[in-house]
Amino acid sequence: MKVTDSVLSSFRAYSDDEKAFMMQKYLRNQFSFLGLPSPKRVEIAKPFLKSFTYQTYSELSADIRFLWEQPEREFQYLAMDLMTQNIKKLEEKSIELLEHIIVTKSWWDTVDLIASKLVGGYFTKYPNQIENITQRWMQSGNIWLQRSCVLYQLKYKKMTDLKKLESFIEELKDSKEFFIRKAIGWILREYSKSDPIYVFNYVGKTELSTLSKNEALKYITKHK
Numbered sequence: 773m774k775v776t777d778s779v780l781s782s783f784r785a786y787s788d789d790e791k792a793f794m795m796q797k798y799l800r801n802q803f804s805f806l807g808l809p810s811p812k813r814v815e816i817a818k819p820f821l822k823s824f825t826y827q828t829y830s831e832l833s834a835d836i837r838f839l840w841e842q843p844e845r846e847f848q849y850l851a852m853d854l855m856t857q858n859i860k861k862l863e864e865k866s867i868e869l870l871e872h873i874i875v876t877k878s879w880w881d882t883v884d885l886i887a888s889k890l891v892g893g894y895f896t897k898y899p900n901q902i903e904n905i906t907q908r909w910m911q912s913g914n915i916w917l918q919r920s921c922v923l924y925q926l927k928y929k930k931m932t933d934l935k936k937l938e939s940f941i942e943e944l945k946d947s948k949e950f951f952i953r954k955a956i957g958w959i960l961r962e963y964s965k966s967d968p969i970y971v972f973n974y975v976g977k978t979e980l981s982t983l984s985k986n987e988a989l990k991y992i993t994k995h996k
Contacts, residue, residue, distance in 0.1 A: 779820050783808065783846055786816060795845070799879060803845040817850055821857055829863045840873055848877060852885050859893045867905055870894060871917070878916040880951060887920035888927055895924055902936070910940065915949050922955040929966045937963075938974075945980055956980065957987020968992050 783806055792807030808816070826832040832855070839851035851873070874886055895902050909917035921940050925932045937959065944952050957980075964971035968991070975988050 779850070780842065780847070782816055782820070783813075783844070783850075786812060799845070799881060802879060803877065804843045806844045806846050808846050813846055813849060817853060820850075821853060824854060824857075826858060826861060829861050829866065832858050832861055833866070833869050836869060836873070840876060845877075845881075848873075848882055852882065852890070856885075856889055859890065862890075862894050862897065864898050864901065866894060867898075867901060871909075874916050874920055875914055883916045883919060884923065887923040891920055891924040892927055906936070906940070910943060915947075915951055918944060918947075919951055919955045922952070922959050926959055926962055929963075932963055932966070934970070941978070941980075945978065945984070950983070953981045953983045954987065957984040957990075960984070960988035961990050964988065964991050 786806070786808055788807035790807065791809065792805040795805040795807060796803065824835070826835075836851045836855055839847045839854070842848075870886065870891055874883055874891075895905075906921045909921050912918070918940075922937070922944065925937060941956050941960075945956065947953065960971050960975065971988055972992055975985055980988070
């Protein structure tokens, strides 16, 4: 089964203008919302997600792009749920779609999940793609592609490629962009759960922004 108008109409039937206004305001009025709180959205989406089956990646890709084109933000969230559910179907060429949804309608509420779950999963499956793709993304000047380079290892724990991570941080540590500084701190904070000594020492010897440092050491200082 593919995404049909029934999905759109089911979501829109529960629209709430008051909630939509607040959700739009939270994301700085960059996107339109139906006004579906996350629990309600998940409830409505559940039967559809169960029924969506794909024989080919091309079918999945078409539905992801269709949902991404919808004006309301909830449909981008549904697209990410759908892609996460079908992550094993990602092919080597899927990086084109991943890049598209990173740079289109970009904000932290989509990019963070795409980076940590989808790109992270993709690079686990296709490690031969890491060098060329991340090099291109780092050189792109696009902060969301750069943030994705920093965050794709967020769930890797002990499998984190520290040499690669350090190279990203070194290249981006002087950035004035809030979302870059925050990402650097976040990935180090997450890795501190696996190796707090490494993170403590790395932060101590590296010139990072105050934001990045504070984020990186949050768990370490909390448990001192």
